[in-house]
Amino acid sequence: MRQRVERPIESATSDSEPLVVTGLSVRRVGDGQLVLPATDLRLGAGEVVAVVGASGAGKSSLLHALLDSLPSGLRRDGGVVRWRGLPIPEGRAARRWRRAHCGYVGQDPILALNPLWSVARLVGEQLSGSRRNRALRVREVCDLLGLPAELASRRCGELSGGQAQRVALARALATEPDVLLLDEPTSALDAETRSMIVEAVRAHPGGCTLLVTHDPFLVSVADRVVDLSPPATVTRRSPAARRVTVPTPSTVTSPPVRSLAAVPLAPGHGTAPLLAVQGLQVARPDGTPLLEDVHLNLAHGSWTAILGPSGSGKTSLLYAILGRRPVLHGRLLLGGHPLPADVRQRDREQRRAIQLVGQHPAGELNPVYRVGPAVARPLAVLHGVGRRERAREALRLLGSVGLAAEIAHRRPPALSGGQRQRIALARALAARPSVLLLDEPTSALDRASAATVLDLLDRLRDDGLAILSVTHDPTVAARADRVLHVHPRRLVEGRTDGPLPLTDNQTEESGAR
Known part of the structure; x- marks a missing residue:
């Protein structure tokens, strides 16, 4: 068993233990x-x-x-x-x-x-x-x-x-x-x-x-x-x-968050932010403000984590950056160039550059398609990779997030939540993004699987990938260069003695790795 x-x-009684399961497989x-x-x-x-x-x-x-x-x-x-x-x-x-x-x-x-x-x-x-x-x-x-x-x-x-x-x-x-x-x-x-x-x-x-x-x-x-x-x-x-x-x-004892100032830029990258968020205001569909005056600078190879209570607007911010949530005010810059607020107005390269792994991967993965073709699709659509090569690359990506090759032949409904979460990450990485948006990336993962994913993300940062993650997990926040908290509609810098408002200098200089 x-x-x-x-x-x-046999010794259990219906009164003391009303539900008894035997040999369920x-x-x-x-x-x-x-x-x-x-x-x-x-x-x-x-x-x-x-x-x-x-x-x-x-x-x-x-x-x-x-x-x-x-x-x-x-x-x-x-x-x-x-x-x-x-x-x-x-x-x-x-x-x-x-x-x-x-x-x-x-x-x-x-x-x-x-x-x-x-x-x-x-x-x-x-x-x-x-x-x-x-x-x-x-x-x-x-x-x-x-x-x-x-x-x-x-x-x-x-x-x-x-x-x-x-x-x-x-x-x-x-x-x-x-x-x-x-x-x-x-x-x-x-x-x-x-x-x-x-x-x-x-x-x-x-x-x-x-x-x-x-x-x-x-x-x-x-x-x-x-x-x-x-x-x-x-x-x-x-x-x-x-x-x-x-x-x-x-x-839980987590490694200390690395100091932003102590980590240099990755070699070969300029000092200009890869993605700049300037004065963004995000609201609910009914117009109620969620976040106001959001400023973020994401440099090549940086990792910024955002923490905050449920319903404070963290996920809405990610979708606003992705172009799938209306923006009331502010602007986005990708590589120093204006980025349309609506994803439908972005060109293929702009859509490729920013990828999201959402909080509910079961809703993002088509239940009809097998995992292998689903992960390989961005390689075909965004990069024109041939069939055999993208099949090999899909297997490599699945392996990189700790999934066996046989997963490629299965469909999402037959997989666990943690497996689906890693498949969604592999698919996002197949687009070869410059900026990766992560919404609770370890919520369905055990500790070993979470460590595999976080180690992979750290290695990708060495190649210049910028990460913006929303999380309640202290082990995820510990990987970030910079930790921000949602504090009544504003993003504030994390401190051991409590969050403090960002200054103009912090806003301009943030995001360097």
């Missing part, structure tokens, strides 16, 4: 490859169990197999799921059980939210009772997750990634389900909001929670941890004080 359990399953449909080896799992009443493991270990597949909601490229190969002692057959019975007892938040929650519905409608869709009582419950659960009342009338497309993540969780919590299944529920959230999520999960009355995560903080507050990393998987129980060996974000 995949997991060493603490006592024989998943295979790929095409080649029969084992995605999730036979796994045992038990979930006790009121218990929070964290599932951890390397990217691609089968964590998300475990949740989908349990719910009988595997994508078309995967199938359940064996195993039994029991609820309160009774087995749940696959098919309609599993779907009825899922609707009656489960709340689920997937790894890309924004894709599961109807973009035409308001937040209030999304959260309250499955509630019954009078309109007043439904509205009160919606407000109650939104307050629990720190979602302000002003969001109630907004549509999904007007939310940040972190806000959408909390709306999906509010939707799952609203009906007070017996079982809460969460896949990377804090990947787009800052530390303060993560703590709020933990409190909300712990306040889940009478229910049990199974969460997939790479977040050390979530692991530290779980009652038990199930590790799917090969070769041996074990279950360990946290002590009464909930202290485990995984550090929380407040205790």
